[in-house]
Amino acid sequence: MAVDIVLQDYEASRLVKQQLDDVIRSGYGFEASVQTYCHDDGEFFDLVLLAGFLNVSFQQAMVAVQIEMFIPKTYPKASPHVFVRNPAGTVIERTNLMQGSGRVNLDACGLTQSKYTLLDVLEKLQYVFGITFPYRMAYAPPYGPGAGASASAGVGTGTGVGVGIGVGVGVVGNGNGIGSNGNIYGSNGYGGPGSSLSSTPPSLQQPTSSSPRPPQISSHPVFAKITSLLDAQRAAITQLLSEEAELLRREHDVEQVQVQLAADTAAAEANITAYRAYLAELTTLFNAMPPEPTQDNIDEIVVCGTPLHTQANELAAEDQAIAECLLHLGFALQSEALDLPTYLRQVRTLSSRQFLVRNLLKRVRARLGS
Secondary structure, eight states: OHHHHHHSSSSSHHHHHHHHHHHEEEEEEOOOEEEEEEETTEEEEEEEEEEEEEEEEESEEEEEEEEEEEEEEETTTTTTTEEEETTTTEEEEESSOTTSSSOOOOOTTTOOOOGOOOOHHHHHHHHHHHHHHHHEEOOSSSOOOEEEEEEEEESSSSSOOEEEEEEESSEEEEEEOOOOOOOOEETEEEEEEEOOSSSGGGGOOOOOSSSSSOOOOGGGGGHHHHEEEEEEHHHHHHHHHHHHHHHHHHHHHHHHHHHHHHHHHHHHHHHHHHHHHHHHHHHHHHHHHHHOOOOHHHHHHHHHSSSSHHHHHHHHHHHHHHHHHHHHHHHHHHHTTOOOOHHHHHHHHHHHHHHHHHHHHHHHHHHHTT
């Protein structure tokens, strides 16, 4: 309920809600809540937090990495703030992917917010952390969990004898401990570096049969199956990244073509404007020309016997004139002297007039009996 209330202040609340549901249903085990986030400028905001553990396969071992992802209110315009919370006894590895505070640099991971969802971010982090782990142990014991002890003694140049004891804690297996065979103080002065009771330094001694190691997880068949599945997933992600790079290259080519088409369109529109201006100038000059003197009147040359014959001649002449005008309009369109809308408008007007003329001429000729 608190998440839904905070989402009302988000610019793309529906999109964020849908992507949150996708992450929760994905099986990663992440949960959404509301937490107060301190921005770099010192302001505090109540943001939606996705938190959980991301299982990462690193050096033939499954490690659960704690992830906290704060979603800004301007998402997806702004990228989410992702942090890795390292456990006690470990330190963050400062790389181009990680800051000392545990914040993940998503740009260095190849994540561009306009192209990735929240679920894509988790999948990409799982892949990247499998290659570059985000933190390391504060010290590196030779063997794994459990505690071991080693002792060494040294005899000084004085009369005193000292004994040094060290305890080591490992990460995987039964630790042999980190001993100290260093400076031993005698009772009558400085004893100097002592000699180890064992000929081999404790940090290099192998575990004895009396201290058995726990079973190795890498020998379990389920681990082998999980490793093979993760390898297949890495191969699929690598293929997807390659295809993404190819798509981005093709997208760049398409953008170049679009720019060229826009330039060609602008040039064509400029030419059409120039042609229209030239046509208007010619029309003005033509209208300003004085009419040619005529000595003969066509009405006086052709004398019809009846008014119906006169009307039939006039209609036939008008029909032929319209047909010739339509022919010249087609020539004007081909030579781009007219644009298509003007051509269609004139053809529609003349065709309507021609239809009426031919219909009336048919009726007149029927009356005359020809």
